[in-house]
Amino acid sequence: MPIDGLDPLIHAPARLRIMATLAALSEGDALSFTRLQGLIGLTSGNLITHLRKLEDAGHVNVDKSGNGAASLTTVSLTTVSLTTVSLTQQGLRALDAYTVALRDLIEGL
Amino acid sequence: MSQAHDSSKSQHADEGAELEPRQAAALLEETRLRAQRQFDARPPFLLLTGAVIFLLAFGAVWSSVRGQDPYVGPTGWALAVTYGGIVVWIVVVVSVVRRAANGVCGLSRKRRADRAGYLFIILAYSLFQWALFHAGASRAIVYGIFPASAPWHYCGAVPFTLGAVREEGRAMVLGVVLLAIGIAGALAGPVAAWLASGIGICALLVVFAVVQFVKRSAQRWLNANRWT
Numbered sequence: 001m002p003i004d005g006l007d008p009l010i011h012a013p014a015r016l017r018i019m020a021t022l023a024a025l026s027e028g029d030a031l032s033f034t035r036l037q038g039l040i041g042l043t044s045g046n047l048i049t050h051l052r053k054l055e056d057a058g059h060v061n062v063d064k065s066g067n068g069a070a071s072l073t074t075v076s077l078t079t080v081s082l083t084t085v086s087l088t089q090q091g092l093r094a095l096d097a098y099t100v101a102l103r104d105l106i107e108g109l
Numbered sequence: 110m111s112q113a114h115d116s117s118k119s120q121h122a123d124e125g126a127e128l129e130p131r132q133a134a135a136l137l138e139e140t141r142l143r144a145q146r147q148f149d150a151r152p153p154f155l156l157l158t159g160a161v162i163f164l165l166a167f168g169a170v171w172s173s174v175r176g177q178d179p180y181v182g183p184t185g186w187a188l189a190v191t192y193g194g195i196v197v198w199i200v201v202v203v204s205v206v207r208r209a210a211n212g213v214c215g216l217s218r219k220r221r222a223d224r225a226g227y228l229f230i231i232l233a234y235s236l237f238q239w240a241l242f243h244a245g246a247s248r249a250i251v252y253g254i255f256p257a258s259a260p261w262h263y264c265g266a267v268p269f270t271l272g273a274v275r276e277e278g279r280a281m282v283l284g285v286v287l288l289a290i291g292i293a294g295a296l297a298g299p300v301a302a303w304l305a306s307g308i309g310i311c312a313l314l315v316v317f318a319v320v321q322f323v324k325r326s327a328q329r330w331l332n333a334n335r336w337t
Binding site for chain 2: 006011012013016017020021023024025026028029030031032034035036038039084086099102103105106109
């Protein structure tokens with residue numbers, strides 16, 4: 001159930017952890033799919049699903065250095081190891097806004 | 110197939126999960142803190158370890174040359190302690206940096222590649238020491254002032270130049286401090302140069318460790334008070 005004022009896209013445990021982890025990177029850095037998966041502890045499929053949602057919203061940038069359609073349809077070890085993920089400026093602003101909204105909500109409890 | 114299966118599992122595991130605001134805040138801070146620790150290539154313990162190793166290494170050489178008249182140079186055991194200590198520290202630094210940088214690409218990785226320049230410095234430094242020996246410079250220069258102070262001139266030039274190009278004040282300050290340690294060592298003479306370098310590098314690393322510790326503590330304090 002959505003909570004008023006909180007971005008429902010970020011207010012989900014897995015996506016919140018993805019956003020918080022990527023926000024800890026230095027500016028201009030990206031994280032490999034495999035390291036992100038190791039840090040978050042999700043299966044490849046789960047992580048891809050959440051990343052797609054965040055990417056569609058413009059919060060993260062997923063860069064695939066694999067070639068061709070195969071890299072888009074197949075989740076092979078080679079493909080995921082060539083995929084990097086980073087937070088966009090929009091994503092960073094969305095996380096900041098989420099943090100502020102969450103703090104206001106907690107203060108009001 | 111497995112991807113589709115995982116995806117449906119994700120929908121159930123995450124979308125339907127009730128996340129109370131306080132739970133969300135705790136999860137956010139825990140994840141943020143954990144990630145910061147994972148990506149930290151300069152933890153305070155590493156810097157403090159380096160401070161102790163450099164003080165002991167250069168102190169060992171100073172102890173071996175103290176009272177020499179005329180100056181002969183460091184003894185074999187002192188050089189073994191020095192180089193052994195420095196090699197151990199380099200191995201520890203490389204393993205910590207590799208762990209932190211694993212899977213990280215972008216600007217940070219490009220900047221870490223600059224550090225390969227230090228290998229060139231070691232080569233240039235060794236060749237210059239050989240040239241001094243070949244030119245007939247005294248043992249006090251070849252085995253005292255030069256090896257105790259010249260490395261810091263070289264090492265200071267790298268961060269200062271990169272800092273100047275990138276307009277990064279902290280790198281420039283680091284370069285100036287390293288240069289000052291090198292000059293102080295050179296002025297101190299062949300015996301005291303070792304002690305001056307050891308104390309200088311130790312103090313520099315301790316200051317860095319304290320700065321890192323204070324920054325971490327401040328971050329923790331901010332995180333703890335963000336939700337109150």
